Every structure is written in structure tokens, then in C-alpha cells.
Amino acid sequence: MRLVDSHCHLNADRFDDDLERVVESARAGGLERLLVPGWNVRSCERALDIVGRLPALDAAVGVHPHDAAKVDDAGWARVAASARDPVVVAIGETGLDYDRVFSPIPDQLANLRRNLALALETGKPAILHCRSATGRSDGQDALLHELRAARVGGASWTAAFGARPPAVVHSFSGSVGYARAMLDLGLAVSFSGLVFRRGEEASAEVAALVPAERLLVETDSPFLAPPGAPRARNEPEWVRVTATWAATQRGMDPEALGPAFVVAYDRTFPRSRPRPAALDAD
Ligand SMILES: [Zn+2]
Secondary structure (H helix, E strand, C coil): CCEEECCECCCCHHHCCCHHHHHHHHHHCCEEEEEEECCCHHHHHHHHHHHHHCCCCEEEECCCHHHCCCCCHHHHHHHHHHCCCCCEEEEEEEEEECCCCCCCHHHHHHHHHHHHHHHHHHCCCEEEEEECCCCCCHHHHHHHHHHHHCCCCCHHHHHHHCCCCCEEECCCCCCHHHHHHHHHCCCEEEECHHHHCCCCCHHHHHHHHCCHHHEEECCCECCCCCCCCCCCCCCHHHHHHHHHHHHHHCCCCHHHHHHHHHHHHHHHCCCCCCCCCCCCCC
8 A cells, every 4th residue: 555654653663773773664664654743942943854764754843732832932943944854855843732831822822823833934734733632622722723823725825835735734633614614725634543533523524525636644753652562652554554544434445545645745745855765765
């Protein structure tokens, strides 16, 4: 099956000792695209280092809501400067987390706004994390409000992105209504192993309604192991579990859906530099 992983933190410490082996297993498992997002200053720099070593991979730089209060202006300036690097194909991950609230909400909002501004300025899509407090939709409601306030989908975004998605809903979590609102703004939707967790049942219906050219899958490695994957450390090759699930929701043969993931990935994250033929050909 042809596969992509639109979101894997191979820049996490847990991959220090065997990164090359993990990428080789991914390649052997059919993965043709891997996107490594940062979450703070150091992890953004590490994402760039990894793509320097393995040029078939892509990087994203941005600040996660958990780190919103920890990244100062000087740190942000470094992240924003690196966003211009041609190996960077997206801004993120950023977003809102009203579940764990590791950074105060006003800091999360300020952080989200500057990440969105950077996405608009660079023409690179924002990668959006969003979690609500248990049993609520406060995070999704606030994120939707922020995207509308930033005029995502409006004239300036259309000028910067054309028909491409201006942002990606990473590791989708939420209701069908929320998904429809995000799709109306032109966003792409990426599913992770989160879809198998209790409380995420709406994801099945959402997976059937996302247009194929905006449908992505991811692992969020080393987190969110799907059924069958090692709980201690998820890896990109396990994206096949979520990809197969997505195909099932769409009434499709997984093999037939694979090429669409590659097309959706390339449309969402276009590269300005040539891609090596195979992930291990670096
Ligand atoms: Zn992530």
C-alpha cells in the first residue's frame, strides 16, 4: 500500500538511537512521504537537522500550544526565520489545547495567532493541534473562531495558497459539524490513531466526507499508537492501521486509496526542491 505520514515527531529524543532504522522500516512499509513537525525552538532545529541528513523527509516549524508560554520573542524569531528554509513545507505544529492547558489560554491564543500569520506570510499551511476539555468542544469552538477572525479562506489567504489547503487539522478530534466547518474553510484533515479511542466515534463519519484531495493520515509518532502498534513508541510504519481504517469508512480497498494520500500530501505540502526517488536513497 502506498502511504504517507503527515505528522511524525522523528525529532523526539525517543528516536535518537535508531532513526535510520525507523525510516527504513517506514520505507519498507510503503511510506513515500514523512513530515517531521517541531513544537518548540529545539525540536524545530532538530527537524531541520533530520531533513538535512535524510532529504526525502519534510520538516515543519512552529510552536505547540503546550509550549506557548515557554517560547520567548527571541525563540520565536528563530522559529520564524527558519520557516523560510526550503526544507520547511508547513508551519507547526501549533493550535489550542484546552484539555491539558500546559500554557495559559491567553498565551495559547497569542501563539496561535503568530503561527497563523507566519503561515499566511510564507504560503505554507498551518498544522493545527486541537483538544477540548473532556466532554466539551471549547477547544474546537475557539480554534474555529480564531481561523475565522484571521480570515482563513478569505482573499489574502486565497492569494497566498490558491486552491491549496491553508491549514491542516492534525490528528482530527471533534464532531461532524466541526469537521464540516473546517472543510468549508478549505482545510485538509489528517487522521491518527486517536480515531480508535473512546469518545472519537464521530471520526468515522468524518473520514467518509473529507474530499480525497484533502484527506491525510498520520501517526503523531511517538504518540497515539493505533491498535497493534507498540504503546511505548509509535512509529511511522503503523500509519497503515489508520489508513486501512480510513479506507473502510469510505467503502474502499486500502490499496486503491493509497495513491490518493500521496496526491493529497503533495498538494497540501508542495516542495520547492526536488524529492529524492526513495526514502532510503539519501
Ligand atoms: Zn504532534
